[in-house]
Amino acid sequence: MAYNLLKGKRGVIFGALNEQSIAWKVAERAVEEGAQIVLTNTPVALRIGAVSKLSEKCNTIIIPADATSVEDLENLVDKAMVHLGGKIDFVLHSVGMSPNIRKNIPYEAIDYNNFFKTIDISALSFHKLLQVLYEKDAMAEYGSVIALSYIAAQRAVEGYSDMAEAKAMLESIARSFGAIYGRKRKVRINTVSQSPTLTTAGQGIAGMADMYNHTNNLSPLGNASAEECADYVVTLFSDLTRKVTMQNLYHDGGYSTMGISAEVLKK
Amino acid sequence: MAYNLLKGKRGVIFGALNEQSIAWKVAERAVEEGAQIVLTNTPVALRIGAVSKLSEKCNTIIIPADATSVEDLENLVDKAMVHLGGKIDFVLHSVGMSPNIRKNIPYEAIDYNNFFKTIDISALSFHKLLQVLYEKDAMAEYGSVIALSYIAAQRAVEGYSDMAEAKAMLESIARSFGAIYGRKRKVRINTVSQSPTLTTAGQGIAGMADMYNHTNNLSPLGNASAEECADYVVTLFSDLTRKVTMQNLYHDGGYSTMGISAEVLKK
């Protein structure tokens, strides 16, 4: 069901790879809600993914960009504004990757070159994006920027490795830049801390299926799906949430405030 | 602007007194978004307030209820379901009063009979409401219940007195009951921690104008108004936020995660 929540709004969506991607669902929902969007991902992701299918569906273009490259981001923002015909109202940052996780290196023995890649891709890219947007004054007043996070930023999750630090940093960037961007240009910046989701990225984490089932059992409403995340993100892009900023918002069926469940203990 | 976000939904709104009330704005917005609602408040509030004007505007009835009376709440829920023609999809709990604050008794010398009244009205009423809804199985699946809170639940705010304890308890009830109601009937329960708002209730707090100005200056987006709160609450009542539960959600222009602002320090 669509409500025209984003009618007339212009957005940029990072990180759609295939139909499982949260970013894919957000793109679809944003367009359903009346927005015009531009898609972006790395050249590699564009090659292996199915993004051109999504761009057709959304009747839009793909602007390739490596989110760790300020130059690429500048090019992206310039072209997006041209294509969309004005300032940007919303941005989704769904970007993350840890070579340490990919190579199954345990957290207590991580490789530090990998670590810097994890941080650059998964957290610093968010600062770079915000800095480019800010310098170009590319966001419309009360524009909304959202990055996807995970509870490992606050609590130890075995197997999530150095992505925990990346997400902690990501959430910090939302607060630090949010204070400045809010005061100066009324732009709001938040992170959504989502349930484990069976995306291509999620499935790269060792023990993901166990984590998924554990949180699904423990969360009173069960895990939130990619589709539900897209619904939620749409509300945060809309004009109805204009005073929500610098927050980390749990979208997790209640997992984050669930302590001990008698039912789960019984199992 | 309206989006039909609550089309076909049925709601109960506690606490509208006059046009300044957050509950008043929520009622108006809920109806604009397509909901059918029922209004309720205490007999005293109904006498001194302007609620009948609101009921006309919203084309609905008022069912008087003292939120501390289980009997009144049972009557309310029964009649609301009859009037609305089915189970309830959303409820707003905007109820709070501290005799200690009204009588300007300092926190370090509060009267304990007053304290129990503060708790009964401002926090326990929320449990009573949830218990009545639960026992009567009155909420529709994925129904949404929201209570209004304030950051004094987490940080010491001079002048807010025993309402701090009431709000801490209110937020705890949202988590505790949310775990049960979520698992058993898929109902979500959240609190919205709102900026100081210049309502009749807010204005009863000593030093409210100073508090309002202080947070307005410190919050990067400024304080959130009652209208903006209504917008936000509408998203939380909608089907787009179905997996958000047991959360305390700050709606405060960034105040809660703002530490030190150079600009504010200069002043």
Add this chain to the structure above:
Amino acid sequence: MAYNLLKGKRGVIFGALNEQSIAWKVAERAVEEGAQIVLTNTPVALRIGAVSKLSEKCNTIIIPADATSVEDLENLVDKAMVHLGGKIDFVLHSVGMSPNIRKNIPYEAIDYNNFFKTIDISALSFHKLLQVLYEKDAMAEYGSVIALSYIAAQRAVEGYSDMAEAKAMLESIARSFGAIYGRKRKVRINTVSQSPTLTTAGQGIAGMADMYNHTNNLSPLGNASAEECADYVVTLFSDLTRKVTMQNLYHDGGYSTMGISAEVLKK
């Protein structure tokens, strides 16, 4: 091992019942560390418990007091200062009881008369104690007051029932009163959020053994024992922690920041 950490200090310990009690261990450790103490508990607890044995061991007196009675607290504080020969340096509040838990009434059907008793005994007693201390100016500068709490104040724990609300309120009182007492008289007030502990009180909670084992498995260092809690509390009474105030301090082997453990998932 003893360090003379509390040499020359005067303290009041609430809540020792028998050798399992955390308060019992705190009393023993405080005396070992050089403090002079006074013990207190309700007349009923004094009858059923073994407190006289503790008072002999600690070479001190017992002053009966119902912690919900301001009169009793006034009498206690007066007599304690006389017995101890001066202002009080530290106080332990280890007081809690829920008739709803005792009678196995589920949280979604609690009795509200019981609820007020839970609150009065487990949370409001802390405010009453602080108010009496404050009015009598009975605490020495940089005195330290500690109340025992539990993580159910922040996260839903099935079976902990309305004690969750009591603990949320208790922690709020520590902040609210801590702000005033700190500014005016340099007294610090904190709560210690302790692992589930197999005390007489703890064992009254349905499913306590399961909860104990669950957190013991999940906490990287295992649950904290009553003895370990006493050690920790002694540091918080000492002069070495003078600027720690208005905090809720987890003493739980890491449970509170543990998310998902691969080892636990395997089981």
Add this chain to the structure above:
Amino acid sequence: MAYNLLKGKRGVIFGALNEQSIAWKVAERAVEEGAQIVLTNTPVALRIGAVSKLSEKCNTIIIPADATSVEDLENLVDKAMVHLGGKIDFVLHSVGMSPNIRKNIPYEAIDYNNFFKTIDISALSFHKLLQVLYEKDAMAEYGSVIALSYIAAQRAVEGYSDMAEAKAMLESIARSFGAIYGRKRKVRINTVSQSPTLTTAGQGIAGMADMYNHTNNLSPLGNASAEECADYVVTLFSDLTRKVTMQNLYHDGGYSTMGISAEVLKK
């Protein structure tokens, strides 16, 4: 006053520069409390600082190490164990520097090469240290590792720039590594979030004096000094706090839970 709290314990202290340094005070207090310690800092700091004076006072050696160099850390840990005659009981990580702050580059225009240096020095060095300790099995059972943090990790503090992200990451490392090191070897890892302190490092932050005064006024007990921080850290190194791990512990006179103070508003 000394208590022999660390009698027989062996420690390594990073980051003492001069008498203002928190690490300096921790080194002095640890030795007063009966510990044997080893000092370390970068070659540059050793040249410009007064560390040799401290080493004489503490009757110990200085082992130069760049905390970003795994090789240096390995050499440090090896030599420290030889000098101390056994496994290490406690470590203080007081290491942080931001070239972006030093060069007065605003947060919204930070240089990303600088950023990586900030992270490497101020946060990743902590992981490297822990990894070296873990691989060499250099910590004694129930050993205690502490890193110094600041509230900018949780709330936006203008002027603290990319150190906010470094501290957020530092606290995340304490949780993530604490879960592993706790379970496997019973080592506890915490961060202490300290008031602004007028150290050489602190004074490098633009507007530090204003920040210091602001928090000093707002904190009910005033800011915590370097000496008081040393006292607190000593308790966290001792055997009395064995079950405290993976926590971020505020040592700040109550600042972190202080919301609005009527007194401060009046000014």
